[in-house]
Amino acid sequence: MSKRRCKEPQVPVGASVDEELQVLRERLCREALPELPEGLEAQHKHLLELLRRTALHGESNSLLIVGPRGTGKTMLIKSVLKELLEEDLDQTLMQVHLNGLLQTDDKIALKEITRQLHLENVVGDKVFGSFAENLAFLLEALKKGDRSSSRPVLFLLDEFDLFVHHKNQTLLYNLFDVSQSAQAPVAVVGLTCRLDVLELLEKRVKSRFSHRQIHLFSGATFSDYVERAQRQLWLPATFPDQRFTREWNSSVKALCKDKSVVDVLQRHFNSSKDFRSLHMLLMLCLSRVSVDKPSIKAADVLEASRGLFSDSKANMLHGLSILELCLIISMKHLNHLYHGEPFNLQMVHNEFKKFLQRKSSSLYHFEQPVVLKAFEHLQQLELIRPLDGSGAHTQREFQLMRLLLDTSQIMEALQKYPQCPTDIKQWAMSAFG
Incomplete structure (x- = not known):
C-alpha cells in the first residue's frame, strides 16, 4: 500500500491575500515599535x-x-x-x-x-x-x-x-x-x-x-535599511496559510535582491534615512497587490517611488491652460535670450505674439486683459515671483519677475500635457535646444 501524504489545508487565495494585506498594513500603519537599536x-x-x-x-x-x-x-x-x-x-x-x-x-x-x-x-x-x-x-x-x-x-x-x-x-x-x-x-x-x-x-x-x-546620531547603514524593508514585508510563521506564506516570503526575498529595487531603496536612503518614509513606500507597493496579482513586483516599487518623488510644480503645469503654458515657454525663451535676466509681462506678451505671427495656426490671438489674468494666475501658483525690491508701485505690466521652473520640469509637463498642439511643442523644443 502506498503511503498517503498529509496535504496542507487549502485556503482560498483571495482569503489569504486579504489576511496578508491586513497583517502588513497594520504593521506599517500602526508602526509597532522595533527593538531598540544597538548603541541607544x-x-x-x-x-x-x-x-x-x-x-x-x-x-x-x-x-x-x-x-x-x-x-x-x-x-x-x-x-x-x-x-x-x-x-x-x-x-x-x-x-x-x-x-x-x-x-x-x-x-x-x-x-x-x-x-x-x-x-x-x-x-x-x-x-x-x-x-x-x-x-x-x-x-x-x-x-x-x-x-x-x-x-x-x-x-x-x-x-x-x-x-x-x-x-x-x-x-x-x-x-x-x-x-x-x-x-x-x-x-x-x-x-x-x-x-x-x-x-x-x-x-x-x-x-x-x-x-x-x-x-542621537544616525548609525543606520544601507544594508540595515534593506533588511528593514524585507522584515516589514515578511509574513510571520503564525500566518494561517503556510503555503502562501512560503511563496510570499520567497517573492519578498527575491524582490529585495532585484537591482532596480535596490536602486530605488538606495535613492530613498540617500534622501532620508527616516523609516517612516520607507513605510510609506511599502504601503504604496501593497496597494497594488490583489487576488489577481498576489505579490509585489519590481515595477510596483518603481511606480510607488515615482509617486513619492513626483515634482509638485511639474504636476501643476499639467492643469494650466494653453495660454498659460505658452507664457511659461515665452519666459523660458527670454531667459535663454537674456541669460537669466528678469522679465516683465510686456516682454513675455511680445515674445508670445512673435510666436503667433511666425508659426502658430492653432491659437487665437488673446487680448491684453486675458493675458494679464493668465500671468497673475501663474504668480498665484508661485510658478513666477516678483523680483525683490522691484517696486510695489510699478505698473503691473512692467513689474520685473523671475521664473521658478527649470527646463526639465517644463519639458516633462509638455510630454504629459493632454492634446498639446504640435507647433507649441516644436516652439518649446527650440527654446530648450
Whole structure:
C-alpha cells in the first residue's frame, strides 16, 4: 500500500491575500515599535530613570532629545513610555503631547493642554490675567486626594524648535519655570532636529532650562535599511496559510535582491534615512497587490517611488491652460535670450505674439486683459515671483519677475500635457535646444 501524504489545508487565495494585506498594513500603519537599536541603551536608561523619578517621587526635570530626522528620537521616547506602561507608572504620570507644527501659538497650545488634561469643565468661563496664571490653575487642579500632592505631568514637545518662535517664548518660559521651581511635579521633554536650538532660547528661558541633553546620531547603514524593508514585508510563521506564506516570503526575498529595487531603496536612503518614509513606500507597493496579482513586483516599487518623488510644480503645469503654458515657454525663451535676466509681462506678451505671427495656426490671438489674468494666475501658483525690491508701485505690466521652473520640469509637463498642439511643442523644443 502506498503511503498517503498529509496535504496542507487549502485556503482560498483571495482569503489569504486579504489576511496578508491586513497583517502588513497594520504593521506599517500602526508602526509597532522595533527593538531598540544597538548603541541607544545608555540614552534609554537615562530617559527612563528621569521619567521614573518624576512619576514615583514627583521630581521635576527638563531635557532635550536632539538628532537628525530618522535617528530614533520618537522611537526612544515611545519605548520608554511603553516600559513605564509595563510598570503601571503611566497611571501616575499624566502625558501632554504638543507639536510645534500644530500648536502654532501659545493660545492654541494652552487649549490643547487643557483638553489633554481633561480640565475643560474645571476651567469653564474663568478669565485669567496671564498665561502663567492659567497654567498654574491647570496644574493646581491636578492635585489629588487631600490636595497635598499633585499628579505628575509629562509635557512632550515635538518639533521643539518651532515653539521658540512663539511670542516672548511664553510657553517654554512657564514650563521650564514650573519644572525648576518645583511648584508641581513636571517633566518637560523636547524633541528637535536643530543642534543649535539652545542658541535660539531667550536668556531668561535658557536660565530656567536644566541643560540636560540626549544626542542621537544616525548609525543606520544601507544594508540595515534593506533588511528593514524585507522584515516589514515578511509574513510571520503564525500566518494561517503556510503555503502562501512560503511563496510570499520567497517573492519578498527575491524582490529585495532585484537591482532596480535596490536602486530605488538606495535613492530613498540617500534622501532620508527616516523609516517612516520607507513605510510609506511599502504601503504604496501593497496597494497594488490583489487576488489577481498576489505579490509585489519590481515595477510596483518603481511606480510607488515615482509617486513619492513626483515634482509638485511639474504636476501643476499639467492643469494650466494653453495660454498659460505658452507664457511659461515665452519666459523660458527670454531667459535663454537674456541669460537669466528678469522679465516683465510686456516682454513675455511680445515674445508670445512673435510666436503667433511666425508659426502658430492653432491659437487665437488673446487680448491684453486675458493675458494679464493668465500671468497673475501663474504668480498665484508661485510658478513666477516678483523680483525683490522691484517696486510695489510699478505698473503691473512692467513689474520685473523671475521664473521658478527649470527646463526639465517644463519639458516633462509638455510630454504629459493632454492634446498639446504640435507647433507649441516644436516652439518649446527650440527654446530648450
